[in-house]
Amino acid sequence: MRVILQRVSEAKVTIHGETRGAIGRGVMVLVGFTAADTEAEVQWLADKIVGLRLFSDAEGKMNLDLAAVGGAILVISQFTLYGDTAKGRRPSFIDAARPEIAIPLYEAFLAALTARGATVASGEFGADMQVTLTNDGPVTLQLERNAA
Secondary structure, eight states: OEEEEEEEEEEEEEETTEEEEEESSEEEEEEEOOTTOOHHHHHHHHHHHHHOOOEEOTTSOEEEOHHHHTOEEEEEEOGGGGOBOSSSSSOBOTTSOOHHHHHHHHHHHHHHHHHTTOEEEEOOTTOOOEEEEEEEEEEEEEEEOOOO
């Protein structure tokens, strides 16, 4: 399971011209899955994301987590995180989980974040989405947890 996380001052996802999810201050999370991923990876990354201290305290140090700043999470499914460009010019997505595996993991991920008290907005799995954001910092991290 792979995540690209960006600290944002605002972010939104639009599908067919309609805003589907929007947040103010918080993090935007692009998430991709492999066929080997399980609930264990989902839970670990949900814990990690909710607990990350990415926001500045009064002294300007990144010491505050989402809850401390009243932040939210916008989650976007992104199978292209597992694009392999080692050969040729067209990416291969063979490592990305097929929808029958990825959709339940995506839904479990949304539920796991919500269960940890996060305010969560999301796009729609498999949809053609337009995502806009204002990256704050910028702060961008890649998080990954592989099935054991």
